[in-house]
Amino acid sequence: MSGVKKQNSAAQAWLIMYNVAMTAGWSFIGIGVVGHFYKHGTYKGLYDQVEKQLLFFQTSAILEIFHAMFGLVRSNVMLTTLQVFSRVGIVWGVIQPVVQVHDKEGIPMVLIAWTITEIIRYLFYTFVLLGVTPKVMLWLRYTLFIVLYPLGVTGELLSLYYSLPHVQNSGLYSLYLPNNLNFSFNYYYVLLGMFPVYVIFFPQLYFHMFAQRKKSLSPPAKKQE
Numbered sequence: 001m002s003g004v005k006k007q008n009s010a011a012q013a014w015l016i017m018y019n020v021a022m023t024a025g026w027s028f029i030g031i032g033v034v035g036h037f038y039k040h041g042t043y044k045g046l047y048d049q050v051e052k053q054l055l056f057f058q059t060s061a062i063l064e065i066f067h068a069m070f071g072l073v074r075s076n077v078m079l080t081t082l083q084v085f086s087r088v089g090i091v092w093g094v095i096q097p098v099v100q101v102h103d104k105e106g107i108p109m110v111l112i113a114w115t116i117t118e119i120i121r122y123l124f125y126t127f128v129l130l131g132v133t134p135k136v137m138l139w140l141r142y143t144l145f146i147v148l149y150p151l152g153v154t155g156e157l158l159s160l161y162y163s164l165p166h167v168q169n170s171g172l173y174s175l176y177l178p179n180n181l182n183f184s185f186n187y188y189y190v191l192l193g194m195f196p197v198y199v200i201f202f203p204q205l206y207f208h209m210f211a212q213r214k215k216s217l218s219p220p221a222k223k224q225e
């Protein structure tokens, strides 16, 4: 059954509501993405079209850290925190404040990767909670990440990269000396420091998903007679 620990029905009802809302939210974003490509034939203007929904539903994923922390689900707390904060950080700390990034190639990459992943992931969790797991959903959940994870991470890193000169020139979120606090902070270097952080942590998430894939898709071992 599902990874919902020793479920009580309130937790189960909450998770069903959460997963259904997130499936609907990401589907709404997906429709916005497809509609934009259909209407304009370009990714320019795409971010501005889906910005509000993206900010809302990506930020809502912070709840997943609490689900894992309080034992509502069996997700790994550290991996879930990395996963959620990398994306919330990219959205709020890079893409949203740096308008020059909005029309760059990173945006369609993250939107396509995140949207497909999340529609399938939340739909999959919903099915599991309802006690029916279509084989195709299981397969999609544990297969598409092989392509979508690198695509999403490349889009995130490209967005980060394109933001750098603008963050440096504008002094976004930075504090320079002299000032009353006698303290300086340079956001540009924080963003630069994210590149090695991705190099260190992305493989952990990626290989974790391969381990999950093996666990979920391998046929159960035959019992010895």
Ligand SMILES: CCCCCCCCCCCCC/C=C/C(=O)SCCNC(=O)CCNC(=O)[C@H](O)C(C)(C)COP(=O)(O)OP(=O)(O)OC[C@H]1O[C@@H](n2cnc3c(N)ncnc32)[C@H](O)[C@@H]1OP(=O)(O)O
Binding pocket: 001, 002, 003, 004, 015, 019, 073, 074, 075, 076, 077, 079, 080, 081, 082, 083, 085, 086, 087, 089, 113, 114, 117, 121, 125, 126, 128, 129, 144, 145, 148, 149, 150, 151, 152, 153, 156, 197, 198, 201, 202, 205, 208, 209, 212
């Ligand atoms: C502080 C700042 C930090 C910054 C750090 C930056 C560095 C980070 C570098 C990495 C960058 C990553 C960027 C991300 C990009 C993308 O997402 S691109 C798109 C592709 N993405 C994916 O494919 C995401 C894949 N990841 C996941 O699916 C996972 O959520 C996870 C984060 C890897 C955690 O996995 P795991 O611990 O194995 O948990 P789950 O498999 O999700 O679940 C475990 C069990 O719990 C059940 N469950 C979980 N959530 C729910 C729920 N909402 N409802 C119901 N049930 C749930 C799930 O069914 C499992 O059940 P069992 O199988 O029965 O145990």
